[in-house]
Amino acid sequence: MILLCGIPTEGPLALAIAALEEIGAEFLVFNQRKFASTEFSFRIVGGAVSGALEYEGRSYPAEAFDGAYIRFMDHRMLPELAKEKPGSALRRHADNLHDALTRWLEIAPLRAVNRMSPMCSNSSKPYQAQLIRRCGLGIPDTLISSDPASIRAFSSEHGRVIYKSTSGVRSVVQTLGDADLARLERVRWCPTQFQQYLPGTDIRVHVVGTEVFATAIESSATDYRYAQAQVGKPAELKPVELSDELSGTCVRLAAELGLAFAGIDLKITPEGETYCFEVNPCPGYSYYENNTGQRISLALARYLAGQQRNAAERTEELVGR
């Protein structure tokens, strides 16, 4: 059985539920908003994990779950807790339940999409970039600096430079301009990440186990996610095919990062060179699926249901061609 955790109406989770129904897989949706009446316990003895989830009047052995799609929202923000005082019995129960479920999902022998630990590589973009480079993908020339002189030299070297957050905190990618150069002394307070600007086509690659979905994004904005605000026109999305070699590299990259499901951001330059910006470990794929019709959710359902081939074999097949 497959366990889905989160808010059932949230886009990615809703699509996954529909896809699991489509393939006839057995699944249970744990709606986080029903936490108050839910109990969970687990134990580890000699490396074996067992437990029980009590949900909506039924008890499910933890061992019955062989797949899990985890889309928890921050439970402290649930509407059911809005009027609860800090430390109330209901808040404590929500804390206990989410702590126990999260810990169990981290170690349970099931196909987890995705576990917490591997998702953390995205907490540092330059750290993750070093892992990406090790997999054979190009990365943009990058400088993280608190020295205005070094940044000016880097900017002169590349002509056009962008800047963005170093951590996983979402930031709007901006081009370094004259106004920024005028206030560059401020970086002395906190080293900031600058990158060479790369022209070309943005490609979002969703890897689900061994299946690959590539989507080209047409936009003249520096950050296509904010195309409407930056250039007054939303980005256009369309499905594209990657070479077998590049597909294989993407599958291997996701596997090396320990991610069953990943959103990989590539740029293909006019010269045909491929660069990777980052790997999103918790992709909100519904935006891409709804705009292109690519059945990412179906691949996700197949992966969760154990209907995909072994990732290493598939990677070898793709790369070996």
Added chain:
Amino acid sequence: MFLVLCSPQDLSALWAHEHLRTQTGSDVQLVTSGVLAAALGWDHRLSPRETSLRIRLADKREIDSARIDAVLNRLVEAPIPHWSGSMEEDRLYVQQEMTAFYLSWLHGLPCPVFNPPTPQGLCGAWRQESEWAMLAGEAGLPTPAYEQSTRSRDDDPASTLRLRARGAAVYTAIVFQGTVTGLNLPRPLQRACCALAELCSTPLLGVEFTASANGALQFAGATPMPDLRLGGRGFLEILKRAFARAA
């Protein structure tokens, strides 16, 4: 050049630095988190082929990644004392940015780093007790049952310890480079401690035990940031050899 990175309050790292400085005859630089926080300039470059780091410290020292041979890394967090007076929202953002930055430059150092940084901790991964219980079982350490339930109604479930009784005496073994110091353990337990360090990719690991009712030691937890002094001179000798090999 060897580096010891630590907080100025980390007495065991200061103890290890003093030994390395006086016993190896090498250039062993102590760089505390306070000194890093006051650095005059940072340049961390990731080109398509290589990674580099240059730090200009306020005391006129310059750290260049190409000149470092080995690092004893005891940094628990990226220091941001100069942001202490700012708004909480800004401070939290800067803390995340600086942690991400430290993770990257520490990872990019082209020399042995004990311990290498991970996204779960700058001096090695901090794991939940449930993860340690799984790994310890896999490594062959005698491990008590780990149980967690919403019915226990814990006040602070994230920090509740479940592998040890409250107030129980804890005995710590220091594992480094396949050798156990600090506790005189039987061979099978030593092997299991080393297997645990391997499994969790943490070359310098403190493995904690409590005594069961019959007096036998059982696993109670592990840490990437043990008190090195527990390892005594035996640990220092192994550390010295590891640094000498890296030079």
